[in-house]
Amino acid sequence: MQTAEIASRFLDFFEKRGHTIVPSASLVADDPALLFTVAGMVPFIPYLSGVVPPPYPRAADVQKCIRTNDIEEVGKTPRHGTFFQMLGNWSFGDYFKADAIRYAWELLTGPESDGGLGFDPKDLWVTVYKDDDEAYGLWRDIAGLPEDRIQRLDKDTNYWSTGLPGPAGPCSEIFYDQGPEYGVDGGPATDDDRYVEIWNLVFMQYEITNVTSKYDFDIVGELPNRNIDTGMGLERIAFIKQGVQNMYETDQVRPVLDVAATLSGKTYGADHEDDVRLRIIADHVRSSLMLLSDGVTPSNEGRGYILRRIMRRAIRSMRLLGVEGASFPELFAASRDAMKAAYPEVETEYARLSAYAVAEEQTFLRTLAAGSSILDQSVVQTKDAGGTALSGSEAFLLHDTYGFPIDLTLEIAEEAGLTVDRDAFDSLMLEQRTRAKADARARKGAIADQSVYREVRAQGETVFTGYTDLETESSVLGILVDGRSVDRAVQGQIAEVILAETSLYAESGGQVADKGVIVGPGFELEVLDVQRPVPGLISHTVEVSIGEVGVGQPAASVVDAVNRHSAQQAHSATHLVHAAIRDTLGRSATQTGSLNRAGYMRFDFNWSSALSPETRSEIEEIANNAVRDNLEVTTRVMSLDEAKAAGAMALFGEKYGTTVRMVDIGGPWSRELCGGTHVSRSSEIGLVNLVGESSVGASNRRVEALVGLDAFRDLAAERAIVSQLTSTLKTPRDQLATRIAELSANLKAAEKKIAAFEARAMADRAPALAQKAADAGGISLVAESIGAAGSGDDVRTLALQVRDRLGTAPGAVALGAVVNDRPVVIVATNEPGRAAGAKAGALAKLAAGVLGGGGGGRDDVAQGGGADASQLPAALTAIRSALESATR
Template structure:
């Protein structure tokens, strides 16, 4: 049974049982405390916790998930994968334990011919929470399971909660017995390798508080509405139904593994280490592809870093299989073809996905070359220093800064006969993970506070009137101060105010929040920010300027009209620039982010090379031609499917409901899904002036522009500058560029002559410096203050020349000077001096400490500096003493 068929049977079954079929949410989670949708229940958290009223009583879905906390186990077990699909059915205050058990058992044990999954009841076991007598009895009553196949486990295994105060409850897990070949008998309590969990039924019935750990919390009451939250692992069911050994061999994953086998020329199933690598590749390629399809792009932080790590682990695994060249074209294509039936967007969006994948591969292959060079140098320094161990911080720097995998560092170092201080490396990694966990925990605490909005959200969605009105009368539904509900906010306080209606736009879709005020009888509030803390609810962060505002008080929102008008110009200009980019570069130049505020727009798009000056001019010209043509701007509310059918562009990573707002500028030329505010015709934009274009990642570019009056002011300022230059240089405007180029060439020529004079002047000082050398106990020491110097490079040049003159001696050269009001010191050693124990790096650290700074370098030459120019003499004396003690 194909994986897609299993998913369809699941949805069909629950549709027949009166469930609303809900499409998968994005892998990019709305919850700011987590990077990804890590479980099937994540998109339903607002409904399960009661923050947002559920739009249906029961639902079912196939949810895409990404989980990387067990990334090191991928490929080593049958069930660990970073990307997986969770089948779920949900009840929001409707059915509970008995019906949940009945429906789960029915789907599992109904024959394939009758639309079920065809599991034999004899192969299924269940676990229940240790004190949940009701669930244990229902499994016997509803499913006819014998008592010996119903096992009771503790809270660690069979009690679910989010880790925060709120809804929780016992759960019941269904296991499949894979048979004696996979382990010992005795049920999941004895062996969870043989007995594989396939479905978890959560009975959300309790309200908990004082959560101290997974198993330590207080149950403080029952929920008024009991919910059902279930999750069945699609990949786990698939590898059982397809009679293969693990999830990497199912129909949606195995083709990538087979392609890696083909590219490497190695066999699968012959070498345990190679098999793990093949499975890692199969898993990570699929995960990376699905993240790209949901708008995540490679970067060095957050979601982008996880994506980059998956891709780089894939490249590393292929390298360990003997393949050093590019492979992503073949691997990602194989994954696309295996997944396209379940996710057609992979076909329609393939050009963008492929561009990012190949761009990241090209970048990392270059990184491997650069990292190898840095590592080779570090190994060489370690050997020359007489050590056979590469320091942990150096290995960590390669890993953290350059993205150079630690296992590759270990491999190359071992080949060179050098070990790595793995304990120090692991300590640095642990410290980094601890910081990351603390940061995540901090964000998680913040999201827990969203429950304060549940009472307000239960009253309905906030009505936004700002598309047509700049003033709206309403009433105060709620007030929060420091995250807590209050009944009044007084002058001088910062508060959140929630209204039934508002004309103020909440930040979203790249458009910043409106500026404005909220006024009422006896109070005035300055609006600092407007946000949507939970779906459907708008919250205004305000400063109470005068009076005091109370619950139920009549209040009027007043939008700053000039600021709104300028923001609308910028947002509409962004749509025009997007259309112009697609006209110029092609349909793969899709939007990956934007920012619109009064007078300014920023637009990020998928592209992996800089735009030429001609291309930027063409984009600017197309945009302003559209402004001049006074194109009509229209908006329509329609279903998401109808909008997509009409060709509307959607922003990757944005969340869209079943009903969307489509914005046309000039008909289909610019047609996008957008909830922002816009001008009514393109001429209202006024002017768009492109001020910059740059890279924001391996496959992302950013174009920036000023809009309206801000664009005019910028051009006026440039015109004034041109007038000033023509007057100053006494050159006509059309000859100005040539005149400046001539002056620049003359300046460079003069600088070269000056540099030559300075170089000769420096060289003239070498004999005197050599003659200044002192000898002590077989050491030759030059330690001189050069006074004011042009730069540290001048000092290095002198040190190098003096050392050459003394190369046959056991010599140390230490020269210092003042460059840019700061002291600089350079120390060099001859080979004979190094053999006798003198290390330039150690000596320069001593001197830099005296100067009030730091420094370092190699044993033969090192540089340092500090802040105290008056300590140069003492620093040189410290070097001399250290050499004498060597």
């Protein structure tokens, strides 16, 4: 049974039983405390916790999930996957234990011919919480399970909570017995791999507090509604129904594994270590494809860092299999073909997704080459120093800074006859993981903060009036200070204020929050920020500037009209620039991010190379022609399907509900789904002035523009500069570029002549300096300070010229100079001098230490520097003393 068919059977089953089928939420979680959607319940947290009234009493879904906390186990066990799909059915105060158990049993054991999954009841075991007599009895009575296949377990396995105050409840897990050839008898209580957990039914019915650990807390009472939260691992069901050994061999993953095996010349099943690597590649390529399809792009922080990490783990595994060249074009194409039936977007967006993947692979392959060079130097230095092990700190630096995998470091060190101080490396890695876990705990703690909005959200959604009104009369529904609900906030306090209606725009869709005030009887609040902390609720962060504000008081939200209009100009200009870019570059150049604030817009889009000045000018001209044409800006609210049918662009990585707002500028020329505020006609934008274009990552470009009055001011400033230049250079404006080029060429020619004169003057000093050679322990040494010099290269050239005049006797030259106000020492030695023990690198390092800096280099020529030029004589004396003492 194919994976897509299993998902279809699950959804059909629950749809026939009155469940609303909910599309998968994005892998990018709405909750800012989470990097990713890590479990099927994440999109439903506001409903399960009671913060937001659920829009349906029962639901079912197939949710895309990403987990990386067990990434080191991927490939080693049958069930650990980075990307996985969770089948779930949900009840929000509707049905409870009896129906949840009945539905699960009917679907699992129902004949395949009737739409069921066809499991043999004799292969299924169940666990319940040890004190949950109700669930125990229901399994016995509904499923007819013998009591010896219903096992009671403790809180560590059969009681669900977040580990924080809030909802909790007992759970019941369903296991599939793979048979005696897979392990010992005795059921799930043995914790043996023979028994595969396939479905977890959570009976969410209690509220807990005084939480000291995930399993140590106090139950304070029943939740307002008893909820059902279930999760069945689609990949686990698939590998059982397809008769394969693990999730990596299922129909959605195995094709990637097979391509990796072909590219590497390996045979899957022939070698354990190779098999692990092949499974890592299959998992990580699929996970990367799905993250890219939800708008995540490789970077050095946050979600982008996780994506980069798993992509690089795949590249590393290919390298360990012997493939040193690029392999992502073949691997990602295989994953696309395996996943497109379930997620059509991976095919329709593949050109863009694969561009990111290929660029990331090319970048990392270059990184591996650079890391290998650094590691080779470390190996040589370690051997020269008589060491037998590379330091753990150096291995960690290669891993953390350059992305160089530790196993490659171990492999290269072993080939060179060295070991790696693995204990020190592991200690540094542990420190890093501890910091990461602390950060994760801090983010996790933010989930609980949503509960403070529960009572306010229960009063209904905040009505946003700002599309039509800049001032709205309302009332204060709630006030929060330091994350706690309070009755009032007084002058000088920072607080969150929630109104029943507001004209103030909450930050979203790239548009920053409105500025403005909230006023009422005896108080005035300066609005610092406006956000949507939970679906349907708008919260204003304010500073109480006058009086005090209390819950229940009347209040009016007043938008800063000038700031709003400037922000609208910028947001509408972003739509024009987007359309202009697509007109110029083609439909594959699509938005990946934006920022709109008063007078400024920033637009990121998928493109692999820098824009030429001509292309930038064309984009700017198209956008300003649209401004000139005074195009009408219209907005319509409709269903998502209607908007897509009308050709509206659903921007990559954005999340949309079933009802959307479509914004047209000039009809279909610019037609996007957008919740932001806009001008009514394009001429109100005034002017679009592109001021910058840059790279923001592999295959991602950014254009920046000033808009409206800010654009005019910038052009006026440039006009003033041009006017000053024409006056100073006495050159007409249309000839300025030519005149400045002439002056620049003349200046370069003059600088070249000056450099030649200085070099000649420096060379003329060589004979006199060579005459100053004096014996230093059998070495003919010139150790002189030559004063100021144009560059370190000039001093180096002079030192080599002096060295060449010392003849065949052992000789060394140490010249001190001041270059750009900093001291420099150049040391050069001839071959007889080096044979006698005069090593330029060691001497330069010695001098640099006296100067308060660092240095070194080759044995024949080296350089040192520092910060204290007054110590140059002492540095040269130190070199002389070192040579004299070496021969005593």
